[in-house]
Amino acid sequence: MTIAMSAKLIDGKAIAEEIRRELKAEVAELQQKYGKAPGLAVVLVGERKDSQTYVRNKKKACEEVGIVSFGTDLPEDVSEEELLKVVADYNADPAVHGILVQLPLPKHIDEQRVLDAISIEKDVDGFHPLNIGALAMRGRDPLFVPCTPKGCLELLKRSGVVMAGKRAAVVGRSNIVGMPAALLLQREDATVTVIHSRTPDAQKICAEADIIIAACGRAEMVAGDWVKEGAAVIDVGINAVDDPSAKRGYRLVGDVNFAEASEKASQITPVPGGVGPMTIAMLLRNCVDGATRTFAAEAAQ
Numbered sequence: 001m002t003i004a005m006s007a008k009l010i011d012g013k014a015i016a017e018e019i020r021r022e023l024k025a026e027v028a029e030l031q032q033k034y035g036k037a038p039g040l041a042v043v044l045v046g047e048r049k050d051s052q053t054y055v056r057n058k059k060k061a062c063e064e065v066g067i068v069s070f071g072t073d074l075p076e077d078v079s080e081e082e083l084l085k086v087v088a089d090y091n092a093d094p095a096v097h098g099i100l101v102q103l104p105l106p107k108h109i110d111e112q113r114v115l116d117a118i119s120i121e122k123d124v125d126g127f128h129p130l131n132i133g134a135l136a137m138r139g140r141d142p143l144f145v146p147c148t149p150k151g152c153l154e155l156l157k158r159s160g161v162v163m164a165g166k167r168a169a170v171v172g173r174s175n176i177v178g179m180p181a182a183l184l185l186q187r188e189d190a191t192v193t194v195i196h197s198r199t200p201d202a203q204k205i206c207a208e209a210d211i212i213i214a215a216c217g218r219a220e221m222v223a224g225d226w227v228k229e230g231a232a233v234i235d236v237g238i239n240a241v242d243d244p245s246a247k248r249g250y251r252l253v254g255d256v257n258f259a260e261a262s263e264k265a266s267q268i269t270p271v272p273g274g275v276g277p278m279t280i281a282m283l284l285r286n287c288v289d290g291a292t293r294t295f296a297a298e299a300a301q
């Protein structure tokens with residue numbers, strides 16, 4: 001007989017706060033040493049409420065740790081050329097060490113063309129093909145790793161989860177989360193299976209994993225029987241589901257059925273308060289790393 005476990009909560013909000021404290025001290029050191037602060041440029045196109053909220057939160061988090069934030073808000077019908085001009089100007093601006101173009105972009109704009117235009121030295125989202133390519137290669141290190149998967153790995157590391165020699169399942173294969181998360185786990189010497197919409201026996205395969213990263217964008221898809229007894233579970237999903245009893249009329253759930261999975265997992269992230277706050281903390285981390293490299297290179301000239 002197996003006794004149902006009750007998982008330990010991985011507190012992303014608290015871990016993100018700790019990281020922001022560490023970054024604040026690093027930024028103060030940079031200021032001391034070079035007399036300059038890191039700068040982050042955030043480009044927002046259109047009026048999506050969720051994007052506006054994320055961008056606002058990112059700028060606020062920057063200010064808290066001493067990163068200078070620059071912002072450009074463009075109308076929904078801005079041309080691709082105009083957006084590319086904004087990116088080019090930030091590429092050339094020595095006060096800017098990181099450029100983030102908030103996604104998704106309106107349909108008339110070629111997203112990949114815009115992301116490709118960001119200088120790889122300022123690609124704090126880590127979405128440039130050259131950064132992703134380096135992430136995929138043994139013996140190479142990208143300048144930047146995408147923030148959400150980087151945050152997932154940081155949560156595992158700071159929670160004492162061993163990855164080397166373990167089986168990991170990544171549910172979802174998106175360019176911004178699933179694919180880079182699988183590459184990161186592989187770099188930590190885990191044996192990784194990527195599960196996607198065409199995977200036969202997804203539940204059975206997932207239930208063999210010691211580590212699960214769920215990023216499929218489907219509310220509560222990873223049910224209790226997808227989770228091996230004692231597994232560590234990282235839930236990337238943020239799905240709004242109708243809930244008349246909630247103040248806003250909806251509540252947020254992850255891609256994991258939390259109630260069921262926490263009976264099986266040894267450790268698990270909540271939604272909200274798990275991966276989300278870490279995504280922002282890793283954006284700040286990337287920005288500080290980029291500025292540190294640039295300041296050192298400038299001082300060596």
Ligand SMILES: Nc1nc(=O)c2c([nH]1)NC[C@@H]1CN(c3ccc(C(=O)N[C@@H](CCC(=O)O)C(=O)O)cc3)C=[N+]21
Nearest residue numbers: 054100101102103104125147272273274276277279280
């Ligand atoms: N170029 C680009 N880079 C991104 O990194 C990027 C993007 N575009 N587009 C949208 C997604 C989404 N994303 C989140 C960041 C923080 C939370 C976050 O802080 N969530 C909190 C609050 C959730 C809430 O209450 O709404 C939590 O989970 O606890 C969530 C999601 C970054 N993204």
